[in-house]
Amino acid sequence: MAEPPFSTLHLELSSTVDRVADELRRALFDGELESGTPLREVALAESLGVSRPTVREALGLLVAEGLATREPNRGVSVATTEAATVHDICRARWVLEGAGVRCWRQADERLRDAVRTSLVSYTGAVRNAATYQELNERHLAFHISLVGLTGSPRLVAMAESLVRELKLALAQVDRIRRNAHDQADTHTQLVMLLERGDVDGASAFLQKHLDDAETSILSALGLVTP
């Protein structure tokens, strides 16, 4: 067992561009920027005390993540969420998370454990009446851990991208309307089905849960169209 000497050490080095992008993401997820707001390069550069190329590069990152959209010669602005977008995201989530659930049996034990711990992390936050932010974060982390059952980094990355888009959309609704109603029971039930080995039952359960999530998100956003 020749363990490499310093294999546990890891240095996080962050560029200015990354820090700018982080700050912009934070502002977006905190709902400080309304959907559709143009993100002017010079204004941001002055506010953040960096140069325009740096801001420009950070904006490029956000656009690549789908959090903002760039129109030629018109700059980038905060992405707006249509009803069709929400539907698409939820459908895609169903494909990814459903694939994870179907992998439950053949999945590595550590991956199953990751699901369990993310569940208790969520239910614990519910019991402690954590902030909406915290609750939402852990709720979504649980769903990501389901995709993790596939053992595929790429599928997980895709799921995270989808969830980021949802977080941005939900950041648009003001704090009163987004009542993160207690879904701890629902998720515990899902895991119980899995533990029992009832993959098909869990799969159907998840599908219904995601369906409900779609309608609840749509109504929260006021996008219910006849």
Add this chain to the structure above:
Amino acid sequence: MAEPPFSTLHLELSSTVDRVADELRRALFDGELESGTPLREVALAESLGVSRPTVREALGLLVAEGLATREPNRGVSVATTEAATVHDICRARWVLEGAGVRCWRQADERLRDAVRTSLVSYTGAVRNAATYQELNERHLAFHISLVGLTGSPRLVAMAESLVRELKLALAQVDRIRRNAHDQADTHTQLVMLLERGDVDGASAFLQKHLDDAETSILSALGLVTP
């Protein structure tokens, strides 16, 4: 039926950055750049007759697409493909394409037609003994059309991203070794199963096909590890 007057017109306006990125992609997919080759900013800028910031931005696009990797203070270089990467991509493809196949019955008729036409486009190219490039392109387009059955733009985009990575990996092997062996029959068989309504059969068939693809890609890349 008040058809908007000029709704069919569409003007494609391309920025310099896009053109640079396109040229780089072309070079990558043509195998002109070996895996791991550093993409120096100044050298590219001089070769292409554009400025360094423009090249830099184009490189950012490639990195976002997974075709290149950026290491801090060390620049970006052509992405290298590990065996684990190929495995991951094929697993993710199975999730996405399998989801498409399962949607066959409830899919829109136009989406099913898209699958049929992409199949004949592929088999036609096989009959005409088209170039490897052309064959590969149509083959992958067929698989993308399977994901299209889900009707989800995001899932299709993910599938395209996966396929781009595969194309880059295959571009590394020289032209003699990559013999695109005739798979027209296999794909026709898959569609026949679907037309017959045998979704489960098609699904299992696809899984086997993707499994075979993984081993054949790995051996083509010389990445077969004991």
Add this chain to the structure above:
DNA sequence: TCTGTCAGGTTGTCTGACAATCTGGCAATA
């Protein structure tokens, strides 16, 4: 009402520059 024109603001791109960092080699040291 429609068109032509103009001013202001913003993006797309270029040039030039500088500090921080990486690489490799070479000397000094234990």
Add this chain to the structure above:
DNA sequence: TATTGCCAGATTGTCAGACAACCTGACAGA
């Protein structure tokens, strides 16, 4: 010999300033 310290060249990360192209809105003229 193996390790360390240090230096020169190369490359990236970031900045400042500039200019053309473009979009927007308003305003005058037909």
